[in-house]
Amino acid sequence: DSSDLDSVLDFINQHYAKPNPKYYGIAKGKNVIVIHLESFQQFLIDDKVNGKTVTPFLNSLYHDDQTYAFSNFFNQVGQGKTSDAENMLETGVYGLPQGSVFTTLGSDNTFQAAPAILSQQAGYSSAVFHGNVGSFWNRDNVYKNFGYQNFFDASYFDTTGDRSEQYGLKDKLLFANSVKYLERLQQPFYAKFITVTNHFPFPLDQEDGDFPIPNTADKAVNNYFATAHYLDQSVHEFFNYLKRSGLYKNSVIVIYGDHYGLSNTDNLSLAPLLGKTADTWNDYDNAQLQRVPFMIHIPGQHNGGIQTQYGGEIDVLPTLEHLLGISNKNYVQFGTDLFSKQHDQVVAFRNNNFVTPTHTVIDGTIYNNADGAIITHPDATLKATIKKEQAKVETELQTSDTVNNKNLLRFYTPTGFTPVNPEKYNYHNDFG
Numbered sequence: 001d002s003s004d005l006d007s008v009l010d011f012i013n014q015h016y017a018k019p020n021p022k023y024y025g026i027a028k029g030k031n032v033i034v035i036h037l038e039s040f041q042q043f044l045i046d047d048k049v050n051g052k053t054v055t056p057f058l059n060s061l062y063h064d065d066q067t068y069a070f071s072n073f074f075n076q077v078g079q080g081k082t083s084d085a086e087n088m089l090e091t092g093v094y095g096l097p098q099g100s101v102f103t104t105l106g107s108d109n110t111f112q113a114a115p116a117i118l119s120q121q122a123g124y125s126s127a128v129f130h131g132n133v134g135s136f137w138n139r140d141n142v143y144k145n146f147g148y149q150n151f152f153d154a155s156y157f158d159t160t161g162d163r164s165e166q167y168g169l170k171d172k173l174l175f176a177n178s179v180k181y182l183e184r185l186q187q188p189f190y191a192k193f194i195t196v197t198n199h200f201p202f203p204l205d206q207e208d209g210d211f212p213i214p215n216t217a218d219k220a221v222n223n224y225f226a227t228a229h230y231l232d233q234s235v236h237e238f239f240n241y242l243k244r245s246g247l248y249k250n251s252v253i254v255i256y257g258d259h260y261g262l263s264n265t266d267n268l269s270l271a272p273l274l275g276k277t278a279d280t281w282n283d284y285d286n287a288q289l290q291r292v293p294f295m296i297h298i299p300g301q302h303n304g305g306i307q308t309q310y311g312g313e314i315d316v317l318p319t320l321e322h323l324l325g326i327s328n329k330n331y332v333q334f335g336t337d338l339f340s341k342q343h344d345q346v347v348a349f350r351n352n353n354f355v356t357p358t359h360t361v362i363d364g365t366i367y368n369n370a371d372g373a374i375i376t377h378p379d380a381t382l383k384a385t386i387k388k389e390q391a392k393v394e395t396e397l398q399t400s401d402t403v404n405n406k407n408l409l410r411f412y413t414p415t416g417f418t419p420v421n422p423e424k425y426n427y428h429n430d431f432g
């Protein structure tokens with residue numbers, strides 16, 4: 001009811017972070033290409049196995065001065081995994097404490113999402129490319145509520161035989177077979193590519209690569225490096241195409257890992273590969289592995305570099321909107337622009353745990369990020385700080401849950417935004 005909406009708008013207004021004039025609009029009018037790296041974790045960047053570099057191309061992007069590369073960026077997904085990441089990145093609202101917001105509420109809820117915002121504010125066309133069936137995670141319904149004009153799902157590709165693996169068309173084939181559609185999108189476009197090959201338990205056909213994998217006791221850990229290497233090659237091939245086609249220079253390319261690939265159990269076999277041992281491995285170590293890449297590559301602009309501010313998936317939409325010169329002042333988005341001087345570096349995990357530049361707090365236990373040690377007797381100041389941060393995390397997540405569970409955006413239309421009419425979209429007409 002309206003008092004719920006008032007408390008949501010109060011939180012959003014108090015938490016708003018103003019744009020940083022140095023970055024506002026620097027990518028205005030450029031195509032936005034979003035590359036969703038399935039299950040790709042930050043520790044793979046610059047990693048070597050048996051002396052062999054796992055992801056040479058993504059490493060080169062990470063260190064390129066045209067890239068803003070975030071070294072302390074965390075996934076914040078719950079059980080909705082990929083779909084939670086999509087919801088956060090494209091609406092600025094969290095997923096649910098249980099289940100997937102796409103599946104449980106996505107067909108009928110009102111969303112104010114990136115495809116609609118970019119279309120209405122800056123004339124962007126939009127498309128998603130994903131080699132799985134469109135009904136997975138209820139995407140074919142959700143995307144209409146997001147205002148996506150096109151959704152190129154498995155039905156647009158030949159996914160037969162060894163062209164697919166587990167969740168759909170192999171990544172190299174997704175990129176290669178999407179370009180004929182991408183080239184026909186009216187520019188500027190907002191185009192998202194959701195990869196699948198690097199997905200637990202990371203099977204890979206012989207013909208798709210021969211990366212020398214480690215031989216831990218955990219097959220998923222071993223195979224993770226082979227599928228990550230394959231994904232790296234896929235992105236490399238796509239960049240080559242973007243450069244050859246001329247799209248590269250007119251685009252900003254956003255790359256992110258959606259969530260962890262290896263679970264806390266797998267991490268015990270991974271530990272030795274990270275220079276640690278299973279017997280000292282703990283919750284602090286598991287939390288540090290929740291980092292995923294987040295890179296904003298702006299061809300032709302050489303002011304990039306590693307960004308160390310702490311942030312997460314909830315912060316992507318406000319950051320992107322400001323880079324495109326779009327104000328999100330009146331939108332219900334829970335994150336803050338990573339470049340803003342008011343950016344909030346308290347990163348909430350879906351289970352109420354959180355991480356800040358100085359501490360990691362897991363079920364109330366405070367770890368010092370400097371050395372991973374538990375702070376058993378925090379002084380009064382630290383105790384008060386952690387208490388305040390924990391309260392912010394819980395309020396933020398509960399407020400987001402209220403927006404989702406009560407479908408509050410039905411009752412609130414930001415000035416300048418026109419509610420999306422999902423009936424306008426049909427993803428199976430022959431692409432006009």
Ligand code: GP9
Binds near residue numbers: 039082194
């Ligand atoms: C399914 C693919 C994988 O289409 O996006 O989803 P996940 O299992 O990572 O949520």
Ligand code: MN
Binds near residue numbers: 038039081
């Ligand atoms: Mn995923």
